[in-house]
Amino acid sequence: MSAAPAPFPKPAAADVVLCRFPTDLVRPAPGIKDRPAIILKVLDPAPGDASQAFRVVVCYGTSNRARLYPHEFEITRHDHPDEYARAGLSSDTKFSLRQLVTLPYTDEWFALPRHPLFGQTPKLGELHPQSMPRLTTAYRHSGR
Numbered sequence: 001m002s003a004a005p006a007p008f009p010k011p012a013a014a015d016v017v018l019c020r021f022p023t024d025l026v027r028p029a030p031g032i033k034d035r036p037a038i039i040l041k042v043l044d045p046a047p048g049d050a051s052q053a054f055r056v057v058v059c060y061g062t063s064n065r066a067r068l069y070p071h072e073f074e075i076t077r078h079d080h081p082d083e084y085a086r087a088g089l090s091s092d093t094k095f096s097l098r099q100l101v102t103l104p105y106t107d108e109w110f111a112l113p114r115h116p117l118f119g120q121t122p123k124l125g126e127l128h129p130q131s132m133p134r135l136t137t138a139y140r141h142s143g144r
Contacts, residue, residue: 005106007053008121015039016087017122018111021060025101034111036061036093036124053104060099063091070141071098073134088117088125097142
């Protein structure tokens, strides 16, 4: 019998975390790859949830940057060095504001970084204030 998913301490909106982002957003299951995601919103634990885990709305991050759509924005080492460092990214990353999902903030869905800088949490870093206008523009283009 496997152990119940363990919740992490309450995160903050704009935290960049390591997430097992699902490949199917209709019937989500933890993805096989840990990837960066941005926490857009933090929700209280669901009523009756025995784990008492916070829930978070996250957006998808990928290092596949072949094309940048209006509903996406990127943080790159060369073009955004301060933002890149503050986010804790290990490669240039684009984030899609069309691919959002609400997940329990537990070790089933989120992974600890190889070298955690923020204690035993999935947090890689946080968005720099200079990233916010690009995130807002991408969100406006997402159709949400």
